[in-house]
Amino acid sequence: MLDNKNYRIYNIPGLIEGDKERITLNKLEISRAFDEQKQHSLVVIYVFGHQNGRIRNEDIVTFRAIHNAYTLNPDSLIIIVNGLPPDRPNNYNKDTQATLIDLLGMKPSHICFIDRLTSSDINQNLRMYLTDTILNVHPRIHIKTNDIHLMTDDVLQLQANLDMIQIQMYNEQIEHEDVITGMDREIEAAQRLSILRRLFCQVKVDLRRLVNFDEQEKHLMNIIKQWETEEIHYKNDSISDHYIIAMSNRQNAEEQLRKNFSSKHQVNISLNVHRKDIEQICFEFEQIYNGLFDRQHEFVREYYILFDDLRFDPSIQQVKHNFINDLYAFTLERFHDID
Structure with a gap:
């Protein structure tokens, strides 16, 4: 219960995995969470991971697939970029927020940047921050308008190709980091x-x-x-x-x-x-x-x-x-x- 309001929490999975059967099950879990609450207003919290600070492509693909199915409302949407290094560049939050708005095609009510936590960290301030964020968005009813569509075969093939290339170049990565970064970009x-x-x-x-x-x-x-x-x-x-x-x-x-x-x-x-x-x-x-x-x-x-x-x-x-x-x-x- 938050602010005298009852909330039911669904911790639903992502979509993109190496196992096609898991992808199908993940779609069912996501649909079940929305369908069970289709008569109630929802707050959607979407958590993005990152690779060395860069938003992961699979998270963007998954977000757009869910958005195309349920038309997420910016007023009821909270975006979280999780597990960030505390010593990241000063302009990282601002630049990444602009990138996310561009990639998602919308401006969510809140975009939160969460530092990477250790077992010794005290999480009370973080809990208060997230609680205040949830209470300051406007829950909306989400109606399914399309099936969750994902270019599964393409994504899995791209991921498999990229994994193979990364293994082949692993031994050269330290000496040729700049060259490899450029090659990775061209491959992608x-x-x-x-x-x-x-x-x-x-x-x-x-x-x-x-x-x-x-x-x-x-x-x-x-x-x-x-x-x-x-x-x-x-x-x-x-x-x-x-x-x-x-x-x-x-x-x-x-x-x-x-x-x-x-x-x-x-x-x-x-x-x-x-x-x-x-x-x-x-x-x-x-x-x-x-x-x-x-x-x-x-x-x-x-x-x-x-x-x-x-x-x-x-x-x-x-x-x-x-x-x-x-x-x-x-x-x-x-x-x-x-x-």
Whole structure:
């Protein structure tokens, strides 16, 4: 109980692990925690780890996956960066806060930086600090709008590749630390680029499917109108073969139209997920280089090539979806000039 209010605490796991079965179980645990309290207001506390001060990519991926599923509200969200060295640089908190806001795409009510504790530390001040933080946010009801989506296979493969490279270079790390850091960055950037190519390929497929769905919709609407006319013509003879055939064909066409709408809706959802994934890959790339790169970098040049190939493809020029416009606005904001 805090401030005469009862709180139920759920300590839910992360998502990214080496075992696919554990990932599935973790998703169920996260969903269970939200579902059991779907009628109650929640305060969400998300804890980020770090690697030598740099926010871990898997924590960002997991946060965005949960946010895409439950649309976390900044007013009820507390971000904690945990286990930090007490002697970190003076500007670390400010710079990392700006980075987190950029990566998460939102500004949470509170971002807390917690020093690494030892067994001899007295935690009373920390408890008071966290308690005050919890009492100063606004609990909200969280409704699930999407399933938790995670590029599991890509993440596991990237992690396996990175682990193998780190083992191979371990013996040289002390003497060539600067060189290895640069190589790690290039490897991570290349991995993000590989994922980016696959995402743009899938987007083009989905957009072409939307074009086909629109054409099928027009065709089915015309068929329905024709059979409705035929049905009206023979309505006074409702037991005639002409009337029965017209009514049956109209109903079949309407059922096909409903299936067309359902498939089209699923593709629209898929496109929205792909756009968020593309934006996430760009955020991760900027974090790899701490924002210090130019437009001549291979990743940026490849991004422009993939985006231009998509938006100038004549086969999808007439598609009715905001994907290209939304990604254009994002590209303009992140990388500035496009044309």
